[in-house]
Amino acid sequence: MNQDIEARKQELLKEGYEEVYTRTKVLTDAVMHYCPGCGHGTTHRLIAEVIDEMGIQDNVVGVSPVGCSVLAYNYFDVDFQEAAHGRAPAVATAIKRLNPDTFVFTYQGDGDLAAIGTAETIHAANRGENMTMIFVNNGIYGMTGGQMAPTTLVGMRSATTPYGRRVDLNGYPLRMTELLSTLPGTYYVTRQSVQNPAAVRKAKAAIRKAFENQRR
Amino acid sequence: MAFKGQIIIDTERCKGCGVCVPVCPMKCIALSKNVNGKGYNYTETVNDSCIGCASCAMVCPDGVISVYKKKI
């Protein structure tokens, strides 16, 4: 199958076509376990493409979370460390401080980064740790069955808010991006989405900027 | 300047999520009636109006689609 694809690519190149897009080699050949259409896959792709384009594949360490993306290390062909639930920023802090010339990133869901790991997130940002935190906010605890997260939007349904999140009962969603933006230690924070081609291109540019900032 | 595009779909990797279908400006991809080895209705091209814009490839979570183009 894959050989057929390679052959077809070579054929097109011979016919004078130029390559516009193909899956980056920084992703492994493993088929991702994510549900069809899940943005985790798209986000993985963007990070891998940025690593590829920056030529830093042999000088980057990722830290994966607990959550649906717990197995992220199977999909990136770069060095990886798994952290306990919510503690990725603490682990990444140590990796970066011991290897200041290495690019370090965490990859975390909202249950991980904005619930059990809120303290680690805020303190790592406010200490100004020179690393990148990729926060994939799907508004729920995906891995455990779609329960409400701190980030679940008002009115949004989840397994534990079947009629929608109510402010009087469940309080307000945590606005992590705005919260971090108020901290003097935060160097760059932005909210992006991956729901259409334009948004994906913008998100990739933001990830690139976040990684480039580590060069300072 | 116009472009002619070609896409290559790694059908075995496709999960049939359909995310790529509505973003194609030329309406040249659709989900097949057939399924791949995992039982997913994979994506296929339904006409040759592709312009190589790579919108489909941008949104595909699984990196299934490769895009090529040439000037015409």
Ligand SMILES: Cc1ncc(C[n+]2csc(CCOP(=O)(O)OP(=O)(O)O)c2C)c(N)n1
């Ligand atoms: C210390 C600890 N507490 C609770 C859990 C159970 N648990 C596993 S994943 C998860 C939440 C994951 O949600 P999120 O971070 O939003 O990631 P998603 O799965 O949505 O990508 C929880 C609470 C755990 N594994 N370890």
Ligand code: SF4
């Ligand atoms: S490259 Fe553009 S025109 Fe071609 S199939 Fe993909 S979205 Fe459609």
Ligand code: SF4
């Ligand atoms: S977005 Fe990718 S995985 Fe989903 S149907 Fe299209 S090609 Fe298949």
